Amino acid sequence: MNAPNQSGWKPAMELSEDGMHNGPATTTGNRALMLEEPLLFEIGRVDVTGVDLPAIDPAAPTRLGGLARSEPIGLVGLTEPETVRHYTRLSRQNYGIDLGFFPLGSCTMKHNPRLNEKMARLPGFADIHPLAPQSTVQGALEVIHQLGGWLCTLTGMPAVAMSPKAGAHGELCGILAIRAAHEARGDAREVVLVPESAHGTNPATAAFANYRVEDIPATPEGRVDVAALKARLGPDVAAVMITNPNTCGLFEKDFREIADAVHAVGGYVYCDGANFNAIVGKVRPGDLGVDAMHINLHKTFSTPHGGGGPGSGPVVLSEALAPYAPLPFVRKDDAGTFYLVEEEDREERGPTFGRMTAFHGQMGMFTRALTYMLSHGADGLKQVAEDAVLNANYILRSMEDILHAPFAASGPCMHEALFGDKDFGGGLSTLDVAKGLIDEGYHPMTVYFPLVVHGAMLVEPTETESKAAIDQFITAFRAVVERALAGDEALKQAPYYAPRRRLDETGAARKPKLAYEG
Amino acid sequence: MRYLPLTDTDRQAMLATIGAATVDDLFVDVPEVARLDGPIHGLPMHASEMAVERHMKALAAKNLVAGEVPFFLGAGAYRHHVPASVDTIIQRGEFLTAYTPYQPEIAQGTLQVLFEFQTQVARLYGCAVANASLYDGSTACWEAVAMATRVTKRKRAVLSGALHPHYAQVVKTMAHFTGDTIADAMPAITAEPDLDGLIARIDEDTACVVVQYPDILGRISDLTPVAEAAHAKGALLVVVNTEPVALGAITSPGEMGADIVVGEGQSLGVGLQFGGPYLGLFAVRDPKHVRQMPGRLCGETTDAEGKRAFVLTLSTREQHIRREKATSNICTNSGLCALAFTVHMTLLGEKGLRELAAENHRLACLAADRLAKVPGVEVLNTAFFNEFTLMLGGKPAREIVRDLADRGVLGGVSLGRLYPGVAALEHALLVAVTETTTEEDIERLAQELEASIKETV
Numbered sequence: 001m002n003a004p005n006q007s008g009w010k011p012a013m014e015l016s017e018d019g020m021h022n023g024p025a026t027t028t029g030n031r032a033l034m035l036e037e038p039l040l041f042e043i044g045r046v047d048v049t050g051v052d053l054p055a056i057d058p059a060a061p062t063r064l065g066g067l068a069r070s071e072p073i074g075l076v077g078l079t080e081p082e083t084v085r086h087y088t089r090l091s092r093q094n095y096g097i098d099l100g101f102f103p104l105g106s107c108t109m110k111h112n113p114r115l116n117e118k119m120a121r122l123p124g125f126a127d128i129h130p131l132a133p134q135s136t137v138q139g140a141l142e143v144i145h146q147l148g149g150w151l152c153t154l155t156g157m158p159a160v161a162m163s164p165k166a167g168a169h170g171e172l173c174g175i176l177a178i179r180a181a182h183e184a185r186g187d188a189r190e191v192v193l194v195p196e197s198a199h200g201t202n203p204a205t206a207a208f209a210n211y212r213v214e215d216i217p218a219t220p221e222g223r224v225d226v227a228a229l230k231a232r233l234g235p236d237v238a239a240v241m242i243t244n245p246n247t248c249g250l251f252e253k254d255f256r257e258i259a260d261a262v263h264a265v266g267g268y269v270y271c272d273g274a275n276f277n278a279i280v281g282k283v284r285p286g287d288l289g290v291d292a293m294h295i296n297l298h299k300t301f302s303t304p305h306g307g308g309g310p311g312s313g314p315v316v317l318s319e320a321l322a323p324y325a326p327l328p329f330v331r332k333d334d335a336g337t338f339y340l341v342e343e344e345d346r347e348e349r350g351p352t353f354g355r356m357t358a359f360h361g362q363m364g365m366f367t368r369a370l371t372y373m374l375s376h377g378a379d380g381l382k383q384v385a386e387d388a389v390l391n392a393n394y395i396l397r398s399m400e401d402i403l404h405a406p407f408a409a410s411g412p413c414m415h416e417a418l419f420g421d422k423d424f425g426g427g428l429s430t431l432d433v434a435k436g437l438i439d440e441g442y443h444p445m446t447v448y449f450p451l452v453v454h455g456a457m458l459v460e461p462t463e464t465e466s467k468a469a470i471d472q473f474i475t476a477f478r479a480v481v482e483r484a485l486a487g488d489e490a491l492k493q494a495p496y497y498a499p500r501r502r503l504d505e506t507g508a509a510r511k512p513k514l515a516y517e518g
Numbered sequence: 519m520r521y522l523p524l525t526d527t528d529r530q531a532m533l534a535t536i537g538a539a540t541v542d543d544l545f546v547d548v549p550e551v552a553r554l555d556g557p558i559h560g561l562p563m564h565a566s567e568m569a570v571e572r573h574m575k576a577l578a579a580k581n582l583v584a585g586e587v588p589f590f591l592g593a594g595a596y597r598h599h600v601p602a603s604v605d606t607i608i609q610r611g612e613f614l615t616a617y618t619p620y621q622p623e624i625a626q627g628t629l630q631v632l633f634e635f636q637t638q639v640a641r642l643y644g645c646a647v648a649n650a651s652l653y654d655g656s657t658a659c660w661e662a663v664a665m666a667t668r669v670t671k672r673k674r675a676v677l678s679g680a681l682h683p684h685y686a687q688v689v690k691t692m693a694h695f696t697g698d699t700i701a702d703a704m705p706a707i708t709a710e711p712d713l714d715g716l717i718a719r720i721d722e723d724t725a726c727v728v729v730q731y732p733d734i735l736g737r738i739s740d741l742t743p744v745a746e747a748a749h750a751k752g753a754l755l756v757v758v759n760t761e762p763v764a765l766g767a768i769t770s771p772g773e774m775g776a777d778i779v780v781g782e783g784q785s786l787g788v789g790l791q792f793g794g795p796y797l798g799l800f801a802v803r804d805p806k807h808v809r810q811m812p813g814r815l816c817g818e819t820t821d822a823e824g825k826r827a828f829v830l831t832l833s834t835r836e837q838h839i840r841r842e843k844a845t846s847n848i849c850t851n852s853g854l855c856a857l858a859f860t861v862h863m864t865l866l867g868e869k870g871l872r873e874l875a876a877e878n879h880r881l882a883c884l885a886a887d888r889l890a891k892v893p894g895v896e897v898l899n900t901a902f903f904n905e906f907t908l909m910l911g912g913k914p915a916r917e918i919v920r921d922l923a924d925r926g927v928l929g930g931v932s933l934g935r936l937y938p939g940v941a942a943l944e945h946a947l948l949v950a951v952t953e954t955t956t957e958e959d960i961e962r963l964a965q966e967l968e969a970s971i972k973e974t975v
Contacts, residue, residue, distance in 0.1 A: 040637075049866055050601065050603075050864070053870060054877055055873065056872065057880075062883070065739055065740075067739075068767065073642060075641060077864060078865070078867065084606065091627045094612040094627035094628055095612070095616060097615035097616075104617060115570060117614075119571065119575075121605075122575060129928070130793030131931045132584070132928060137792065138581065165653035166849065166851075167850060168847045168848055169848075171847065199849075200841045200844070204841055204844040205847040207842035251545075253547040253548070256552070282554060283548050288549075304615055305617040305618075306608075306614060306857075309795075309851045309855075310795030342938070344938025354694065355691050357688060358796075359796075362794040363794050373561070374574075376519065376564050378562070380519045381561070386544075387529075389541070389544050394532045396536075398535065411546060411547055412543070412544040435623070438624055500623045501822035502821060503820070503821050503829045504821070504822075505831070509834075513818040513819075514648075514808065514815055514816070514818075516633070
């Protein structure tokens, strides 16, 4: 194992009893590069702007129908230098992939290539209007068509709906297509089966589409209990929603058998494709009997997570569901011209279930994802999956001797390694380990998810980490886990070195303060 | 491959630690039939940065860039000047490559931005609380209807005929599956919206009435009577705004009594981007409705040392806690677009937003006056902000728009495209004008429109 850091240097400073650095307090509350920053509303001024615009001519005629604003809006402004500094200082209180290892399980925090950003900003993509005459946006329609085609190729599915705006929106698209397909047969089914280990969006989506959700238990080895699932199948089951690879980081090896059983009772199979990055280029979900699967372009295809979006959630569809795909979609005619099928195209649109969003989907994410796909190619994408899986297994096997790994005996994991908090001493929990990792300079893994493991810690390294970076993480992770096993009380107060100590989250929820007052 | 740091030596060493002979041993749980042998067929092999750039640039070159021609499209997506510093900030890796702030101690940057964003949106809309964003205006519109059904425990929504037709489609699509009833209508081609007709459609079963402001034809009118009528029947007023810059010039929906205000935030910071990603804005006037809101909320609190800090809060509404009982299934929202909006709004401030709105309106008035002089053309609106409807004297607007494009002018959005097959709307053209429009652009549109109308049958 490597030394804690590359140089072997260790800080000499010790913590004082109150957990603070031994050093004099500063007047500003800043600590060199750790800078406090007030709220915009405390530093901005009503009469200041960072944009040069013509002064308002109060005598100019208006046609605002008597609705001209009479009251102040309550906004404040900053000049450009102040704006840049304010947000730059705030940015430094954030952890991002660019800064370090970010093993947030199920979220796939891989490197975001900057070529993607550059391509998305080409005026030919960034500065075109969604309702521009189609003859003037042929390149944009071709991007959607080409990306969609390759998503079909990679998944082995015949059709794709490109408009869903994020993973959960894609789930909704798939479930609505399933509902529409049942309705078209006059088959009113009421139930969607969802494994306990599923993302919260799965049951929320099914409920939003007016389905009753029933849980399917997991086996002790971390997979869907096929016998329990089969026993529950019947004419009232509209669909099952299964994540594969699942949220325990395991491949559902009986997926085909499950799919066949669901199809046999007239149901459909929704696959949550959040973890497609583990198998891209290695396995085609279409070969496993999937009817619908969303693909998070911000996970598998490297578009940035942006502090919580925007994402993009195209949905691949089977022959059975393809006719119900939402509008609009892009087609190519015999002359090679691309065109949008919208509401009016009665013959081509088929029995679509409708429209999910105002325009055509997340074009800015399409250009980034296509750029990434072209960069990797068929050979590179396969290597992506292999390296992601290799890295996760390396972490699993480097930790299992000291950290409870509930499914380690189930065989190799896929792209993420799952641990639990069994054996921690002194009342310490997963949360304390996560906060301890923050002090070590890491973004913690996903914690307390999936729900099937007590104190779950889901570690997803992705393929864009070097062996040295992973070794360094393992060293730090082991050290923090050893402290937890030993019941180290100091861990309960971590983090010590982050811009903020632990927050009063209960207080925040009890008396919500959701906007600046003053 | 430039994005993959492992070397073959690394891979061998790691496989040895794992106790596997080859990487394929790690895929043993994949059934034999589903395994692919080599690289998948139908995709090219990997390519250099230079080669990829060439491919993408060739695709981009097939599009007509809005900024290179006289440009007048709107209808829910507006072209505004975005200050250079906005893009600089959103490309900072600490913002760009972070995720939803699940670990608040190391995400105060994102969280404080969200708190500032929520405050800006709430104030712009005349509301008490805004959330941390949704996907776009159309999905926010549906979420508002869904929230109104929860608050009122009623299942009928009345849509104004002048709501953006794509927004209405989204609402109707969703309502079909949730079992809610949507009473929609077509827009009437009149100088002012028929609010009395809308009010007459509100009944005792109505959860909400949904009105766009400014509406799809660019008209603006006082919605106070609609709010009063809705409240008298126990219904909520949902106001949809697709052009936030307008609210720098006109009274906010909250001041007129709207209960839920939603909209598209793309105008500020985000750009056109062929329709996405955009920015869904969502706010409520009365704080008592906060616990029925969809999406993330950022709140103020303190840390263990008593320092002010921000954190995602009221999560018991959300899917990752409540699962099938959540107020929405949304997870990822439009975080980076919210940042862009907030930086742009910070640069503008109260002063800049008002000046920007005034400049938009001034140029729109100029354009309306000039275009009204084109033979056969009439301006429909009595009142408007930066977008208005032209009646083309019986000429088909869709064909005129295509013809104008051939003449190098992106002249507007035809209602024929938005309402295909509706004869009464075929001759109407929506024209949007912003601060990016020049007087020369307006003159060029007037001249080409005149020529096009003459030559189009």
